[in-house]
Amino acid sequence: MAERAKGMVIHVKTLKSNELAAARSLLVNLTLRENRSKYKRSALGWAWSLVNPLATMLVFTFVFRFVFGIEAPAGDPSGLQNFGFFLMCGLLPWNFLSAGLSSATASVVGNASLIKKVYFNRSVLPAASVLSANTNLLVELAVLSLALVVVGQFVFLYLPVAVVVIVLQMFFVLGIGLTLSALNVYFRDIEHFLSILLMLWFYATPIIYPITQVLDNPRLSAAPIRTLYLLNPMVHFVEAYRAIFYHLRMPEADTILYMFLSAAVSMALGLWIFHRVEARFAEEL
């Protein structure tokens, strides 16, 4: 065991700053690879990344607004009341989480041939998947902002806050992505488990319904249910996006604190697990 530790120390020593620069350049290139190859040979190309959320919006608006009669709350102080916009403010960050986690989880196993043949910083693989999904989110949010401006919502006021929220969510997703991608090497169940987890998580997050439907609901007023519900970091992320884009106000201070904490915990856990097992990737794959 001590001998092994000695070997590790020497490996860490050889990790110099130029290796960090190389990892950054690799991260950029792998992200570009995912972005470029995603819509190769499709006629609509990048437009697909907008068509998909638009189609979801139409379906969800029909089902939840018109069939179930869920009302979107009025924007405070924006005064906007529109279920489509309300939905999109939660759906876009959700799509980022869902797409980022799915592709990050598969990233290490999917690049097995590369890991067995070349040495590079392995954490770059899930990071590139998350960054690629993040690019998508940026494009979608830009289009959403334009649409909001057209209906008279000047979202640009809170753009710097939006950047902070996006960065925090990115680290939150990356931390989970690192964990899942590493575990997926040992247990291929993770990918299947993830799809169930995402389904449960989706309904536990106020995306298709306003958060008040849970918090003000007498049937769900028991303290443990409320606490459990509010433990979900995505509740706070979605609330922050809604505050910025729908209500046109600053997110609450404790929302920001909670997002910051969940990003930090997620990254710490993800890096710890990933670095513990990455040395054996080449032989386990």
Place this chain on the structure above:
Amino acid sequence: MSEIAIQATEVSKRFRIYHERNQSIKAMVLRRRRGVYEEFWALKDISLEIPKASTYGLIGENGSGKSTLLKCFAKILVPDGGSVSSKGSISALLELGAGFHPELSGRENVFLNGAILGISSAELNRKFDEIVDFSGIERFIDTPVKNYSSGMYVRLGFSVAINVSPDILLVDEVLAVGDAEFQQRCANKFQELKSSGCTIVVVSHAMEMIKNLCDHAAWMEHGQLKAHGEAQDIIEMYLRQVAHNTGEPYVEPKPEPEPEHIAP
């Protein structure tokens, strides 16, 4: 004493040979274990010093641990015992075009592959023309690589890997790529790298090539170092052993006769 490029100190590597492998959580819980496996030492206490600017050949039969050792040098595998330390940047030619994306063009793949090998994009921009020239496929550089012939594919991969001017180059049986002309160009490139102070470690079964290229060699058998020293001597020892094992007499290799006729 000259400088050391790679120092291996009592390197050992253990692999697990699985008889039963539980890769799902259900199987693991039911059987209460991750699998049934035997341990197998692919490398046992290898100590080796590879001097800077030398060309080092690793020889031995299949399964003797040559490639495992090379992967330890490349940091792809982490030894279970002992340590490897190296000075300078390392480029490993274990598989050509590793990480090429079939839908992307040759040009995009040069940058992607370069980044995987650890080259900055500034350096790649500078070397791009050289890389494409060397591969000899300028005309197809903007074609997706899935439309390349297998020869073109490895030529482009080889060009990227060899033009990154590493301090240490690790090569595993990949020299037999391309046509005769391309092979000649590769041989010249190796000589050029060698004279510019690059340390080259080669794993190969092509004894002629090792003899021509390498000044030092190490002979590995069953994960252990059998002998190391001057390439000529080690290769002769190895060939004698092979001849002994197969029961055929060892023939002193004769210098190749000059060809009598060369077609104009």
